Amino acid sequence: MKQVYLRVVLDTPLDTSFDYCWSAADDEGGLLPQAGQLVALPFGRQEVVGLILEVMAETDVPPAKLRDVLAVRHELPALSSQWLELCRFAAEYYQRPLGEVALPALPKNLKAIKTISLQRAIKKLAKLPVQDDVRPGPEPRLNPEQQAAVDAVVQARGFAPHLLFGVTGSGKTEVYLQSTARILAQLPDAQVLILVPEINLTPQLESHIRARFPGLMLSTLHSGMAEGERLLHWLAAHTGRARIVLGTRLAMLASLPNLKLLIIDEEHDPSYKQQEGLRYSARDLAVWRAHQLAIPVLLGSATPSLESWQRAQTRRYNLLELRERAVQNAVLPIIKIINLEKEKPSEGLTQRLINAINLRLEKGEQSLLFLNRRGYAPVLACDACGWISDCSRCTAHLVLHKGDHRLRCHHCGLEQRIPRACPTCGNIDLQPLGRGTQRLEESLAAFFPAARVFRIDADSTRLKGSAAAAFERVHAGEVDILIGTQMVAKGHDFKNLTLVAALNPDAALFSQDYRASERLFAQLMQVAGRAGRAAQAEGGNASEVLVQTRYPDHPLYHALMAHNYPDFAKDLLAERQQAHMPPFMYQALLRAEARELETAIAFLKQAAVCTEHQGIMINDPIPMTMTRVANVDRAQLLVESVSRPALQAFVKAWIADLRSMKSRVRWSVEIDPVDI
Ligand code: ADP
Numbered sequence: 121m122k123q124v125y126l127r128v129v130l131d132t133p134l135d136t137s138f139d140y141c142w143s144a145a146d147d148e149g150g151l152l153p154q155a156g157q158l159v160a161l162p163f164g165r166q167e168v169v170g171l172i173l174e175v176m177a178e179t180d181v182p183p184a185k186l187r188d189v190l191a192v193r194h195e196l197p198a199l200s201s202q203w204l205e206l207c208r209f210a211a212e213y214y215q216r217p218l219g220e221v222a223l224p225a226l227p228k229n230l231k232a233i234k235t236i237s238l239q240r241a242i243k244k245l246a247k248l249p250v251q252d253d254v255r256p257g258p259e260p261r262l263n264p265e266q267q268a269a270v271d272a273v274v275q276a277r278g279f280a281p282h283l284l285f286g287v288t289g290s291g292k293t294e295v296y297l298q299s300t301a302r303i304l305a306q307l308p309d310a311q312v313l314i315l316v317p318e319i320n321l322t323p324q325l326e327s328h329i330r331a332r333f334p335g336l337m338l339s340t341l342h343s344g345m346a347e348g349e350r351l352l353h354w355l356a357a358h359t360g361r362a363r364i365v366l367g368t369r370l371a372m373l374a375s376l377p378n379l380k381l382l383i384i385d386e387e388h389d390p391s392y393k394q395q396e397g398l399r400y401s402a403r404d405l406a407v408w409r410a411h412q413l414a415i416p417v418l419l420g421s422a423t424p425s426l427e428s429w430q431r432a433q434t435r436r437y438n439l440l441e442l443r444e445r446a447v448q449n450a451v452l453p454i455i456k457i458i459n460l461e462k463e464k465p466s467e468g469l470t471q472r473l474i475n476a477i478n479l480r481l482e483k484g485e486q487s488l489l490f491l492n493r494r495g496y497a498p499v500l501a502c503d504a505c506g507w508i509s510d511c512s513r514c515t516a517h518l519v520l521h522k523g524d525h526r527l528r529c530h531h532c533g534l535e536q537r538i539p540r541a542c543p544t545c546g547n548i549d550l551q552p553l554g555r556g557t558q559r560l561e562e563s564l565a566a567f568f569p570a571a572r573v574f575r576i577d578a579d580s581t582r583l584k585g586s587a588a589a590a591f592e593r594v595h596a597g598e599v600d601i602l603i604g605t606q607m608v609a610k611g612h613d614f615k616n617l618t619l620v621a622a623l624n625p626d627a628a629l630f631s632q633d634y635r636a637s638e639r640l641f642a643q644l645m646q647v648a649g650r651a652g653r654a655a656q657a658e659g660g661n662a663s664e665v666l667v668q669t670r671y672p673d674h675p676l677y678h679a680l681m682a683h684n685y686p687d688f689a690k691d692l693l694a695e696r697q698q699a700h701m702p703p704f705m706y707q708a709l710l711r712a713e714a715r716e717l718e719t720a721i722a723f724l725k726q727a728a729v730c731t732e733h734q735g736i737m738i739n740d741p742i743p744m745t746m747t748r749v750a751n752v753d754r755a756q757l758l759v760e761s762v763s764r765p766a767l768q769a770f771v772k773a774w775i776a777d778l779r780s781m782k783s784r785v786r787w788s789v790e791i792d793p794v795d796i
Pocket residue numbers: 260261262263266286287288289290291292293294446447448613653
């Protein structure tokens with residue numbers, strides 16, 4: 121009887137692998153197990169699914185301790201060694217157990233103990249007609265800059281990272297599509313992975329891809345999918361049937377046996393960074409994966425991350441530029457600053473903005489008002505005694521939501537009815553302070569009674585499919601004035617939009633987060649980029665972007681008016697270099713959470729002294745900016761180094777020490793943190 125030992129990883133926080141025994145009799149098919157296959161196993165008193173790392177003739181585990189596997193999932197083709205390598209790298213780099221990286225990367229239904237859904241999905245996939253016609257539908261003729269970009273991507277051999285820096289509306293999507301078409305035509309069985317920040321916010325891209333490649337199977341992978349659907353799409357990618365995979369950051373860990381090109385749209389977008397568990401950057405993993413597979417990777421943006429921009433400046437990435445809008449006679453909007461110190465707004469709107477909106481209404485064009493704050497008002501206050509609506513569980517205010525008469529914490533979810541009178545002094549005249557999108561909607565309806573005002577934010581699009589439907593209304597011309605949070609800034613090609621206004625973006629200028637201005641600039645450029653995307657009418661005016669601010673002389677707004685990302689980035693990079701900050705410095709962040717802030721700080725203080733740290737700078741522990749969330753106090757300790765390997769080695773040893781420290785705090789380590 122044939123017998124081997126299997127080394128497997130499980131989805132546990134234990135940073136270890138486990139050995140099991142497999143004998144031919146266990147498996148009816150008589151097939152030998154192999155690395156990359158899933159197995160059902162006994163673990164304690166449970167049955168779990170594990171991933172085989174290695175098949176061995178011997179093991180050090182004493183026979184009495186060895187348990188038998190229950191079943192090997194032969195129906196699923198094994199995951200490749202390259203995929204395992206990717207997980208291993210991510211685990212190593214982000215300092216997590218391999219099992220906690222590899223198993224969560226697989227669809228839930230694949231890991232169910234019962235294999236019914238897997239079998240059903242495999243059958244369903246087998247029944248779908250094989251689509252293998254890589255010929256694209258009609259393609260627009262590329263302009264010379266687009267052509268040069270596509271040529272560079274498809275002609276490169278081996279690992280080739282490209283940064284596609286193209287102004288909004290310059291036709292980056294077309295570069296993605298035609299690069300994809302050429303790679304698919306060149307290399308038999310090739311697969312292309314396209315990542316976007318959020319699929320639901322960019323439904324147009326999916327339909328563009330489908331229309332362009334009618335003879336190919338497209339698989340989509342994102343967190344909003346039902347488990348059954350997710351499994352089917354994942355399998356389509358894993359078996360090579362899907363030639364194009366479109367997904368959000370989680371698709372970066374998909375199994376793609378014939379991956380030949382990686383495309384990351386809006387590469388600067390914060391959503392590529394996972395903010396819990398394995399805190400990975402899908403963009404950084406994309407570059408690693410391209411390197412591993414010796415293939416091209418294309419990072420696209422109108423406002424690249426400073427990390428990528430810096431690499432392009434130092435020639436580690438190949439810089440591809442698109443300087444102009446792709447549509448004939450479409451020009452970048454004119455960006456104007458409105459000084460709120462001189463022009464007093466009423467209900468948040470200056471007279472100049474009101475006039476500009478009126479002009480659009482007369483011409484039957486659309487306006488977009490950008491206000492990155494949902495709810496009616498960020499806080500409710502009592503003038504008489506100074507009471508304000510604080511969340512009892514967080515360092516935050518309860519936000520007023522007028523429509524459903526609620527005060528709501530956007531951090532912990534706490535909800536209350538709006539009090540009839542001040543809880544402290546009984547005053548019945550409570551005042552909303554500040555302005556959110558709901559309040560703006562109310563004011564606009566009053567200012568422009570004949571206009572169709574429409575709001576898109578997380579509150580108005582809670583139901584599944586409602587965001588796509590909302591954007592459809594805008595595209596269909598059923599909206600005159602659109603109000604939106606950053607949700608509306610991304611990727612949309614609104615053809616009839618000629619006015620964009622940012623109501624009051626100043627808060628981010630003075631944020632403690634050193635990345636806030638980089639983000640604000642990207643956000644404003646992006647939202648501004650929604651205007652004027654269609655050809656300008658004969659003799660018509662260029663479209664406009666109005667920014668209302670108290671700081672009209674701020675360099676950020678000057679760079680914005682000049683549409684000058686490169687100069688803005690140059691200044692920021694100089695500042696960062698001088699201040700020894702990323703990308704000139706590598707960072708890791710230790711976070712601690714406890715009931716009492718002192719406990720968390722004490723833990724961090726102890727953590728700060730416990731290890732050898734040559735070449736590592738250990739900062740003082742500090743409370744997080746938002747210290748308390750849901751009755752938990754949070755503090756952090758930043759460690760830095762100019763050397764990435766030194767930091768990696770330090771953190772590895774450090775985590776081992778932290779594990780042995782007796783403490784009741786919950787802690788986690790994040791590599792390359794972005795929110796500090
Ligand atoms: P970006 O992603 O760079 O903001 P898009 O890819 O959305 O820009 O392109 C903007 C518009 O330009 C779209 O309407 C697209 O169809 C059009 N477009 C792109 N390339 C060309 C081209 N070569 N000729 C004509 N129109 C083009």
